[in-house]
Amino acid sequence: MRIVICGVGALGSTAVQYLRAVGAELRLVDFDRVESKNLLAQWFVKQSLGKNKAEAIRLQLANFYGVKAEAFGVRLAATNATELLGGCDLALDCFDNADSRILLSEAARALGVPLLHGALAADGMFGLVRWDERFTADREDQAGAATCEGGEHLPMIGMIGATLARTVQDFVKSGMQHDYLVSLSGVTRTY
Numbered sequence: 001m002r003i004v005i006c007g008v009g010a011l012g013s014t015a016v017q018y019l020r021a022v023g024a025e026l027r028l029v030d031f032d033r034v035e036s037k038n039l040l041a042q043w044f045v046k047q048s049l050g051k052n053k054a055e056a057i058r059l060q061l062a063n064f065y066g067v068k069a070e071a072f073g074v075r076l077a078a079t080n081a082t083e084l085l086g087g088c089d090l091a092l093d094c095f096d097n098a099d100s101r102i103l104l105s106e107a108a109r110a111l112g113v114p115l116l117h118g119a120l121a122a123d124g125m126f127g128l129v130r131w132d133e134r135f136t137a138d139r140e141d142q143a144g145a146a147t148c149e150g151g152e153h154l155p156m157i158g159m160i161g162a163t164l165a166r167t168v169q170d171f172v173k174s175g176m177q178h179d180y181l182v183s184l185s186g187v188t189r190t191y
Contacts, residue, residue, distance in 0.1 A: 001172055004029060004088045004113075006076055006104055008053050010153075011118045011127075012094030013043035014161025015168075016057055020067045022169055028054040029084055031075035041154050076100055081107035090171060092164065093117040101137035108132060114171070118164045124153035127160035127182040129167050134179055134191060156182070163187055 001024040005012050008030045019026060030053040034044045038053075048056035052073035061067040072084060076095075081103065085091055091108045093115060095101050101117065108115040115132035128135070160182050170176040179191040 002088045003090045004085055005092045007094035008057050010041045010157045011161055013057055014157055015164040017043045018162055018165030019168060020061055020065050022172055026069040028057050028069055029072045029076060030054040041157055076104060085111050085113050088113055091115045098137040098139045105132055116167060118160055120160055124156050127156060129163045129180040131177045131179060
């Protein structure tokens with residue numbers, strides 16, 4: 001089984017940390033670089049500053065746990081989506097913007113790759129883990145508005161990342177595709 005994780009910022013890096021033992025090959029996709037502000041809410045170490053996020057996570061998986069992964073330090077685009085998703089059995093959307101989510105959804109559907117979305121509300125009060133068939137990407141109130149800087153949403157990020165990882169485990173093990181609403185009062189299965 002090969003899983004592609006698109007966007008390894010707050011949600012993606014947290015999910016990857018929990019997915020290290022899922023028994024699948026991991027492919028990490030993110031064009032961004034690690035900045036000092038990322039250290040508060042994302043799974044990066046100080047030595048990763050300035051490195052591409054996908055490569056930094058790949059190195060951390062190898063160095064901390066002996067887990068091998070592929071890193072693609074590129075922006076998902078219509079011109080490379082087929083290559084990035086090619087040969088994958090599952091795609092994980094951990095992007096923080098609607099345009100990337102929509103592009104990934106279109107590519108996954110065209111290739112017949114199951115797609116699981118993870119999303120955090122801008123105010124950090126709830127999150128969703130939802131399969132593509134029941135997910136609609138919404139636009140940010142302000143394009144590029146950060147939802148995870150400063151660390152204040154770290155507990156919610158952890159809950160959503162763990163729920164993403166558990167949902168992937170269930171899919172890998174038995175093909176189950178449940179959706180979840182994650183809030184400060186807990187995790188509720190919605191499908």
